[in-house]
Amino acid sequence: MLDRSLAAIRGTGHRVVNGVWRLGFASRFFLAVLLHSGISFRRFQLTIKEIYFSGVLSLIIILVSGLFVGMVLGLQGYETLQKYGSESALGTLVALSLVRELGPVLAALLFASRAGSAITAEIGLMKATEQITAMEMMAVDPIARVIAPRFWAGVISMPLLAAMFSAIGVFGGYLVGVVMIGVDEGQFWSQMQSAVDFRLDVMNGVIKSCVFGVAVTAIALFEGYDAPPTAEGVSHATTRTVVTSSLAVLALDFLLTAFMFRGI
């Protein structure tokens, strides 16, 4: 009995120490990425290649999801608003919910599962097949050559993807609301324009998506870099990337929203 409870306490302590250890390593890793990112701008070709892989190839899923999310918002918003006779506010509802919340958050979640998992798997396999060690042997810094370009590519792609998500979502809401249901077009756009502020809504959405880009890519890169060099280790790391970065995005979203729109 005593033995078992002692073992439980020891296990908990072990896990806590391990977690703190990993957190410290992650912070040092993040700092190293920032310090070694000169090369990803001097040799921008490296970053461009990564923007292609994580940004351009995520376009399809982002655009299709954005269109459908906007269309669903249009339908559901219309159903609720018409009960109060204010269908003309449909444009406001669609635009504000996309620009402030759904655009940045959903784009980041999709980005985490589409590009983040790929980054983790790639880095993890590079480590498992000792490509990273080989680079170190050739006096090539793997952080500067492999990690930093991927990091900056993610940070650059994320706001662009989120903006495209919001823009096409508004178009989807327009398609359903105005073209399909028949809300007045002039009211749809004019109410939207009077309610959406550029600095307060659009720019805050862009800032949010930049923060999400940093969080998702940093988590994906670290999980890949820290993965045990086995098939199982890489698969666990990939799962952890999606789970951790999704949770991080949602938690950060709450914090940022609290700061931006309530002004605590």
Place this chain on the structure above:
Amino acid sequence: MERTTLDLWVGLFVVAGLAAILVLAMKVGNLSTFNMSESYTLQADFDNIGGLKSRSPVKSAGVVVGRVTAITFDNKTFRAQVSMVIDKRYQFPKDTFAKILTAGLLGEQYVGLDPGGDEQVLKGGDQITKTQSAVVLENLISSFLYSKAAEGDAKK
């Protein structure tokens, strides 16, 4: 280093992303309709501002000419001090009348400016002296009830 097709795709991606931000700014947001590059500030004191908020529009003859920037409470006069920025293109006479009005029956509240006939115009930092407070629904109902009750008494 030479150009590759990869560059083209990434270039297109970046252009599309920036275009999306531009669309959000111009078509969805209000950057195109109301650009206050040149503006001046006016002050007005109200007894009661009702539901006026900062960023509420300031309208004259129904046209948006500015925005409310700050609302503070003056502890000496016990009145609300409203600051608003007005587009430099629009000038108002010194005896302009500021009212707090409501758009529609339950809509948002805004400041309405009725120009007077003075030769001199308001400049930055000036105070609008003639103001009319917001109509508070409870006060309206209670005064209506009182007048009804008074009518009933008179008839007896």
